[in-house]
Amino acid sequence: MSTENSIRLGLWVLCITAGVALVGCIALLILMFSRGVQDGLIESAVQSQLQSVQERRERLDAEALHVFVCGAGTPLNREMAQQCLAVVAGDTTLIFDAGARSVVRLLDMPEIDPGGIDAVFITHTHSDHIAGLGELNLISWIGGGRTEPLPVYGAPDVTDVVEGFNRAYSPDGDFRTDHHGEGIAPPQGRPMRPHPFEPGIEMQPVYESGEVSVEAMEVVHPPVRGAVGYRVRHRDRSIVISGDTDLSEDLLKASDGVDVLIHEGMLKDVVALMSRIAAQEGAERLANIFTDILNYHADLAELQDAIAERQIDIRLLLINHLVPQPNFIIERRIKAIFDDAPYRVKLARDRMRISLPLGSAQVEVYPTGD
Ligand SMILES: [Zn+2]
Numbered sequence: 369m370s371t372e373n374s375i376r377l378g379l380w381v382l383c384i385t386a387g388v389a390l391v392g393c394i395a396l397l398i399l400m401f402s403r404g405v406q407d408g409l410i411e412s413a414v415q416s417q418l419q420s421v422q423e424r425r426e427r428l429d430a431e432a433l434h435v436f437v438c439g440a441g442t443p444l445n446r447e448m449a450q451q452c453l454a455v456v457a458g459d460t461t462l463i464f465d466a467g468a469r470s471v472v473r474l475l476d477m478p479e480i481d482p483g484g485i486d487a488v489f490i491t492h493t494h495s496d497h498i499a500g501l502g503e504l505n506l507i508s509w510i511g512g513g514r515t516e517p518l519p520v521y522g523a524p525d526v527t528d529v530v531e532g533f534n535r536a537y538s539p540d541g542d543f544r545t546d547h548h549g550e551g552i553a554p555p556q557g558r559p560m561r562p563h564p565f566e567p568g569i570e571m572q573p574v575y576e577s578g579e580v581s582v583e584a585m586e587v588v589h590p591p592v593r594g595a596v597g598y599r600v601r602h603r604d605r606s607i608v609i610s611g612d613t614d615l616s617e618d619l620l621k622a623s624d625g626v627d628v629l630i631h632e633g634m635l636k637d638v639v640a641l642m643s644r645i646a647a648q649e650g651a652e653r654l655a656n657i658f659t660d661i662l663n664y665h666a667d668l669a670e671l672q673d674a675i676a677e678r679q680i681d682i683r684l685l686l687i688n689h690l691v692p693q694p695n696f697i698i699e700r701r702i703k704a705i706f707d708d709a710p711y712r713v714k715l716a717r718d719r720m721r722i723s724l725p726l727g728s729a730q731v732e733v734y735p736t737g738d
């Protein structure tokens with residue numbers, strides 16, 4: 369065969385192959401638009417989603433204390449949900465704070481059964497810690513089938529917050545019960561119930577369920593009234609959740625010997641620099657906000673010094689509620705601060721899971737929850 373004929377034959381083969389591929393694609397598109405195929409795809413998607421919920425719940429080690437990060441962000445963070453931690457210990461599920469968008473993150477975590485939430489604990493009443501409370505109650509009630517009021521613990525102002533949300537969601541609740549009936553939307557499960565306590569300067573018990581206990585103490589977040597930190601114990605494993613606080617000697621003392629200290633953190637030199645840049649650029653309002661927030665959060669370098677000086681014994685420091693928003697420069701700075709620390713240091717991220725198997729010293733970190 370001549371060279372010219374070979375080229376011609378090659379082109380024909382290429383054209384026929386492309387034509388067959390095109391016809392295949394068109395046929396596939398037509399199939400995709402047929403209702404029967406669509407219904408089949410929807411059916412298998414719903415089935416696999418329901419199966420994966422069941423599998424992930426069964427896979428979660430019942431003999432461990434688990435912490436799920438359902439919101440590590442702040443009002444200045446556009447990427448992460450605002451504050452929320454879910455603690456699962458045996459049959460007990462506890463939520464600490466319910467910031468904006470945190471319910472969406474919780475729904476990303478099939479291990480947590482919304483109807484099985486035993487109690488919510490509020491660290492303080494800043495909006496980035498409570499804005500999602502109404503939605504959290506709604507998914508627990510309608511999504512989870514709650515038949516008892518959801519208990520919400522916190523310093524005395526928690527009563528106002530809970531009653532306010534109950535009132536705001538009251539017409540919605542009535543409509544849902546009228547629509548779904550009392551079997552799906554039982555009125556007695558709808559309102560949250562406040563459990564206020566008066567925090568002291570030392571940890572004091574506020575909740576107990578089987579082998580799980582929660583203690584609370586006041587932290588330093590002026591002018592906020594009743595800002596608290598919590599300590600959770602499940603048999604031999606324990607965590608401390610700082611909530612928003614400036615450096616607190618008492619909280620560090622209460623953290624000595626726990627497995628995980630979940631502490632808020634700020635890089636104050638970076639925030640001060642951001643304030644100066646904002647002022648230079650004429651963004652006075654932003655500059656003032658950056659300056660104002662410097663005096664009620666914990667500087668990470670000072671936190672590291674304080675932990676070292678007092679020889680606070682922890683296995684993992686989980687930095688939460690980080691200001692400024694993390695990026696590779698911020699992460700390098702944090703790494704440099706904690707370079708010689710005798711404990712592990714991680715930045716809290718949405719969907720992260722920390723697991724503490726009972727009867728061991730292990731601290732397992734799953735960055736995306738899997
Ligand atoms: Zn906050």
Ligand SMILES: [Zn+2]
Pocket residue numbers: 492494589592612
């Ligand atoms: Zn705050």
